[in-house]
Amino acid sequence: MQISQSQLNDLDRDGFLILRDLFSVDEVAAVRSRLPRLFAENHPGNVIEKESGAVRTSMGLHLRDALFAKLVRHPRLVGPALQVLGEDGYVQQVKVNVKAAFSGEVWQWHYDFATHKEEDGVPRPLALNLHIFLDDVTEFNGPLYFVPGSHKYGEHGSVLDDETTSYPLWIADNQTVSQLADRNGLVSATGRRGTVLIFHDTLLHGSPNNMSPWDRSIFSLIVNPVSNALRKPTRPDFKHHRDLSPIRLLNDDCLVADAVA
Ligand SMILES: O=C(O)CCC(=O)C(=O)O
Numbered sequence: 001m002q003i004s005q006s007q008l009n010d011l012d013r014d015g016f017l018i019l020r021d022l023f024s025v026d027e028v029a030a031v032r033s034r035l036p037r038l039f040a041e042n043h044p045g046n047v048i049e050k051e052s053g054a055v056r057t058s059m060g061l062h063l064r065d066a067l068f069a070k071l072v073r074h075p076r077l078v079g080p081a082l083q084v085l086g087e088d089g090y091v092q093q094v095k096v097n098v099k100a101a102f103s104g105e106v107w108q109w110h111y112d113f114a115t116h117k118e119e120d121g122v123p124r125p126l127a128l129n130l131h132i133f134l135d136d137v138t139e140f141n142g143p144l145y146f147v148p149g150s151h152k153y154g155e156h157g158s159v160l161d162d163e164t165t166s167y168p169l170w171i172a173d174n175q176t177v178s179q180l181a182d183r184n185g186l187v188s189a190t191g192r193r194g195t196v197l198i199f200h201d202t203l204l205h206g207s208p209n210n211m212s213p214w215d216r217s218i219f220s221l222i223v224n225p226v227s228n229a230l231r232k233p234t235r236p237d238f239k240h241h242r243d244l245s246p247i248r249l250l251n252d253d254c255l256v257a258d259a260v261a
């Protein structure tokens with residue numbers, strides 16, 4: 001799948017693009033059906049919330065489940081990203097961020113490239129983060145907040161925060177967020193399950209606690225150009241995969257065409 005010139009313009013201007021209802025309810029249900037087994041596994045890629053003990057994020061999923069191995073090659077998800085990159089991309093990171101009802105914790109203000117640069121030695125902020133909503137995401141259950149256009153300011157200052165949550169994250173300081181949010185406002189990315197987000201590596205974003213009675217799970221795939229691959233890996237493979245094979249797209253019906261093992 002390719003996106004239109006006007007969508008390319010929006011992505012370039014805002015740093016993110018929302019593609020509503022791109023995956024069907026049946027496709028989302030097929031993906032969601034894999035989660036209970038994956039979350040129950042004793043796997044280092046399963047990161048538990050600090051307070052509740054619920055799964056916060058589950059990583060490396062395309063190496064742990066055959067349906068996720070297809071999802072990371074899905075043309076509706078990855079086609080637009082390869083179109084934007086204009087070159088071969090590899091699977092950098094694959095996860096589901098859960099944010100359970102009542103207990104899902106915050107993702108602090110950050111931009112992804114800070115971590116990619118500091119922890120993986122990625123040279124340039126070219127990677128794209130691709131999300132699929134696996135639940136309806138509303139104003140109540142912890143949607144992502146974006147500072148639109150913040151990717152245009154290049155790299156923002158960042159420090160490692162390994163205390164606030166169970167997931168160490170290079171975070172942006174409040175002053176930077178204030179300045180850019182005062183100038184450009186904030187957008188909360190909401191939509192029905194099956195909606196897709198694409199966003200740039202230097203876009204400031206975060207998400208609040210989920211104090212609602214509704215779960216909020218989101219699939220995330222980070223695609224990085226092969227030419228921009230990590231140079232100084234320090235993190236485990238499930239946080240930044242070492243297999244730099246170019247992603248080759250499958251057919252559009254690959255999630256539902258036939259039974260996946
Ligand atoms: O799942 C969330 O709320 C935050 C996800 C995020 O910040 C990311 O994918 O970089």
